[in-house]
Amino acid sequence: MPLYGGIEGGGTKFVCAIGTGPDDIRAESRFDTAGPERTLAQVNAFFDAHAYLGPVATVGIASFGPIDPNPRSPRFGYVTTTPKPGWAQTDLAGTVHRLLGVPVGFDTDVNVAALGEHRWGAAQGLDTFLYLTVGTGIGGGGMVNGKLIHGMMHPEMGHIRIPHDWGIDPYRGYCAYHGDCLEGLCCGPAIEERWGRAARELEASHPAWELEAEYLALGLVNLILPISPQRIIMGGGVMHQRQLFPMIRTRVQRLLNGYLQVDQVQTGIDEYLVPPALDDRAGVLGAIALAEDVSKGLAPAVGAISR
Amino acid sequence: MPLYGGIEGGGTKFVCAIGTGPDDIRAESRFDTAGPERTLAQVNAFFDAHAYLGPVATVGIASFGPIDPNPRSPRFGYVTTTPKPGWAQTDLAGTVHRLLGVPVGFDTDVNVAALGEHRWGAAQGLDTFLYLTVGTGIGGGGMVNGKLIHGMMHPEMGHIRIPHDWGIDPYRGYCAYHGDCLEGLCCGPAIEERWGRAARELEASHPAWELEAEYLALGLVNLILPISPQRIIMGGGVMHQRQLFPMIRTRVQRLLNGYLQVDQVQTGIDEYLVPPALDDRAGVLGAIALAEDVSKGLAPAVGAISR
Numbered sequence: 045m046p047l048y049g050g051i052e053g054g055g056t057k058f059v060c061a062i063g064t065g066p067d068d069i070r071a072e073s074r075f076d077t078a079g080p081e082r083t084l085a086q087v088n089a090f091f092d093a094h095a096y097l098g099p100v101a102t103v104g105i106a107s108f109g110p111i112d113p114n115p116r117s118p119r120f121g122y123v124t125t126t127p128k129p130g131w132a133q134t135d136l137a138g139t140v141h142r143l144l145g146v147p148v149g150f151d152t153d154v155n156v157a158a159l160g161e162h163r164w165g166a167a168q169g170l171d172t173f174l175y176l177t178v179g180t181g182i183g184g185g186g187m188v189n190g191k192l193i194h195g196m197m198h199p200e201m202g203h204i205r206i207p208h209d210w211g212i213d214p215y216r217g218y219c220a221y222h223g224d225c226l227e228g229l230c231c232g233p234a235i236e237e238r239w240g241r242a243a244r245e246l247e248a249s250h251p252a253w254e255l256e257a258e259y260l261a262l263g264l265v266n267l268i269l270p271i272s273p274q275r276i277i278m279g280g281g282v283m284h285q286r287q288l289f290p291m292i293r294t295r296v297q298r299l300l301n302g303y304l305q306v307d308q309v310q311t312g313i314d315e316y317l318v319p320p321a322l323d324d325r326a327g328v329l330g331a332i333a334l335a336e337d338v339s340k341g342l343a344p345a346v347g348a349i350s351r
Numbered sequence: 352m353p354l355y356g357g358i359e360g361g362g363t364k365f366v367c368a369i370g371t372g373p374d375d376i377r378a379e380s381r382f383d384t385a386g387p388e389r390t391l392a393q394v395n396a397f398f399d400a401h402a403y404l405g406p407v408a409t410v411g412i413a414s415f416g417p418i419d420p421n422p423r424s425p426r427f428g429y430v431t432t433t434p435k436p437g438w439a440q441t442d443l444a445g446t447v448h449r450l451l452g453v454p455v456g457f458d459t460d461v462n463v464a465a466l467g468e469h470r471w472g473a474a475q476g477l478d479t480f481l482y483l484t485v486g487t488g489i490g491g492g493g494m495v496n497g498k499l500i501h502g503m504m505h506p507e508m509g510h511i512r513i514p515h516d517w518g519i520d521p522y523r524g525y526c527a528y529h530g531d532c533l534e535g536l537c538c539g540p541a542i543e544e545r546w547g548r549a550a551r552e553l554e555a556s557h558p559a560w561e562l563e564a565e566y567l568a569l570g571l572v573n574l575i576l577p578i579s580p581q582r583i584i585m586g587g588g589v590m591h592q593r594q595l596f597p598m599i600r601t602r603v604q605r606l607l608n609g610y611l612q613v614d615q616v617q618t619g620i621d622e623y624l625v626p627p628a629l630d631d632r633a634g635v636l637g638a639i640a641l642a643e644d645v646s647k648g649l650a651p652a653v654g655a656i657s658r
Contacts, residue, residue, distance in 0.1 A: 110612070125612045172502030184577060188495035188502065195479030195495065195579035197613050204573045205514050205606070221610045266511045266573050270491060272502035299512070303528045305417070305432045306504050 046101035046339060049144070050331030051087060053136060054153060055108040055128055056180065058083055059328040060090040062097055064336075066164050066322065066329055070097050079130040080139075088143045102345065104149040104334025105137055106156030106327045109183075113151050113198050115344035121150045127220070137346040147345035149338040153177070153327055154185030154199075155192045157320070159337075160330025161277050162187060165321035170274045174267055175326070176201065178260065179280035182227040188271065202227035206262040213238075213255060226263040230256050232282050248287045257288055261295030264317065268296070274308065279320040286319070293317050353408035353646060356451070357638030358394060360443065361460060362415040362435055363487065365390055366635045367397040369404055371643075373471050373629065373636055377404050386437040387446075395450045409652065411456040411641025412444055413463030413634045416490075420458050420505050422651035428457045434527070444653040454652035456645040460484070460634055461492030461506075462499045464627070466644075467637025468584050469494060472628035477581045481574055482633070483508065485567065486587035489534040495578065509534035513569040520545075520562060533570040537563050539589050555594045564595055568602030571624065575603070581615065586627040593626070600624050 045064050052059040058077055063069035071094045075086050091100065110126065112119040121137025137150035151159075158175035161167040167175070167187075174186035184201025186193055193199050203225045208217075217224030218234035228234060235243040239252050246252050264276060282288075293313045300309055308316040320326045337343035352371055359366040365384055370376035378401040382393050398407065417433065419426040428444030444457035458466075465482035468474040474482070474494075481493035491508025493500055500506050510532045515524075524531030525541035535541060542550040546559050553559050571583060589595070600620045607616055615623040627633045644650035 172500075188500060189498040191496040193479075193495060193579060196575075196581045196615055197579050197611065199577050199579050200611065201577045203576050203610060205569055207512050207514055221608045222606070262512055267577055268503075269510050270506050270508045270574055271577060272500060272504050272506050274503045299529070301528045303510060304504065304507065308503055 047098055048332045048335035048339065049091060049100040049103035049146075050328050050335060051103060051105045051140065052153065052156075052327035052331055053077070053105055053107045054327070055126075058087065060087055061328045061332060062091070062094055062100055063332060065332060066325070069332075070094075072328070080134045080136070084136075084139050084143065087140060091144055100144070100146060100335070102147045102149065102335040102338040103140060103144060104156065104331040104336075104338060105140065105151075106153045106331045106334070107136055107150060109152050109198065110200070111136075111150070111152060111198065113155075113194055120344075121148070121346045141347040147338050147348040149334040149343045149345045151192060151334060152183070152185050152198050154183040156185075156330035156334055157279065157326035158185045158187060158277070158330070159192060159333045160322055160326045161320055163333040164329060165326060166277050166318050167275060172271070172273050173275045173277065174201075174271065174273045175277045175279065175320070176267075177280035178230065178278065178282040179232055181231050182263075182280075184267065186271075186273065201263075201267060202231070204263060204266050206259060206266065226259065230259040230263075230282070235282070243282055243285070248285065253285060253288060253291065256282070257291035257295055260288070261292050261299055264292065264296050265299045268300070268304070268309075275315070276317050277320050277326075278317060279324070279326060283319060289317065289319065354405055355639045355642035355646065356398060356407040356410035356453075357635050357642060358410060358412045358447065359460065359463075359634035359638055360384070360412055360414045361634070362433075365394065367394055368635050368639060369398070369401055369407055370639060372639060373632070376639075377401075379635070387441045387443070391443075391446050391450065394447060398451055407451070407453060407642070409454045409456065409642040409645040410447060410451060411463065411638035411643075411645060412447065412458075413460045413638045413641070414443055414457060416459050416505065417507070418443075418457070418459060418505065420462075420501055427651075428455070428653045448654040454645050454655040456641040456650045456652045458499060458641060459490070459492050459505050461490040463492070463637035463641055464586065464633035465492045465494060465584070465637070466499060466640045467629055467633045468627055470640040471636060472633060473584050473625050474582060479578070479580050480582045480584065481508075481578065481580045482584045482586065482627070483574075484587035485537065485585065485589040486539055488538050489570075489587075491574065493578075493580065508570075508574060509538070511570060511573050513566060513573065533566065537566040537570075537589070542589070550589055550592070555592065560592060560595060560598065563589070564598035564602055567595070568599050568606055571599065571603050572606045575607070575611070575616075582622070583624050584627050584633075585624060586631070586633060590626060596624065596626065
């Protein structure tokens, strides 16, 4: 079996790995995300330093966004309009391809995490499911009809609008684009700005979590109703607060109010809204899964044809 | 080319047709929806009366819902939990199969309308798009990755939640399950209850349309962001108010606020949010398209294997 390279390129940290799957990671390294030049030099150094393991056949990248994941676009492989300093219009996959000389698959961090959970985690055997991350921001990806969702571009699930009762919660929202969209109301920085303390410092009984669960449940029904997923996996730093899961499940049932007469929602919701089986490794392992798909011709890649 | 039967089974009327496509409908009839026994007898009478045209190879049904569209379910082909008197747990596709003796494809009215628009209308060549109807209720269907959306069950797009400013609009909403969900705020009966006059009687300059456009735009961004469709087709009685289209387009752009840097939203929105090319015939023509798919083994059907 060939070796694969996986890169989880996040807005705050990069994770690089070499291996073939969750039980066979031969090298792994993480470092803070700097500007693109320095960060890509570190990516290159990681693969250089581990050349003794043998060559990697292909690389997969799980990228922060927005990105261009369309293989027919001249900007396929680019991080596009991110406000992150220095990164707008960066040819991330193309640069990695030029540095490492192998085909490079490329998708959003959340689509790739969804792929990882589909291959080895909580979404095995499903054809329609979502992966949502609630952390510094809120993002979502997933599969419909057995393939990752792309369509016009890629999903940006964090920016949907939900009811916001200004009387109960006068917080104006954190999102620079939309104010009180889902991300604006309940990403980690929104929790911190609203309550004056970092989310991780708030005790489990703090009222912040009731409000967080209510907003996330509203967001979830807005994803369940249009997409009809067979399961939703919720990861990210905020979801480390495991007390949120039962609170969210109860609220989703209450909000749907018996309208969807399906076992998943009515009696099986504990298995319907779940944490990632791969924990915080869904992204980097998904990148390995993407590299495997590229090597089998199942996913598009920068440099796939010319080499 | 074989003949196909198409049935658009709506909550208020049924449309039956025999033909092969939009330019070749050899017989068509519509009648009010009564109880299931009487209605199905009329369906049977329609096909009986037109037996002289030759046999239909297969039939497609575009059904009101909720339904069970899962071919592995014992209730595949059923209308399930509808509040419509007499229709709950009706074996619609199975009965048509027993009456007509041919395989019967079965899906939601909106998924089938989407199929019709994909085959002959405004969604030709796309692999990810939505079809939304705004009328007596609000429903949505569509394709992702080239196939109709099913997943856990089928989409119920009308019941998503959107921000509702009670100060501007104190109307509590029409939906029996969710009050002020999207359908509850802007289906036809909600317009009539809020303003005291039927939607079709309100002049184009009535403030009802500003509010309607705002709510529909909020609903649309909540579909565009998670699903990333390449186009959204908006049909149904309320959308006969063509002045809504430019109003909705402007608001969708304003709500997205430049976040999605794609031509479809930025400059091409007139071709992005569009009326159905098949007008009000998307449903019945889609049913013909579904029957064609069944005859080619591309869609599941009641009675497909045993015959």
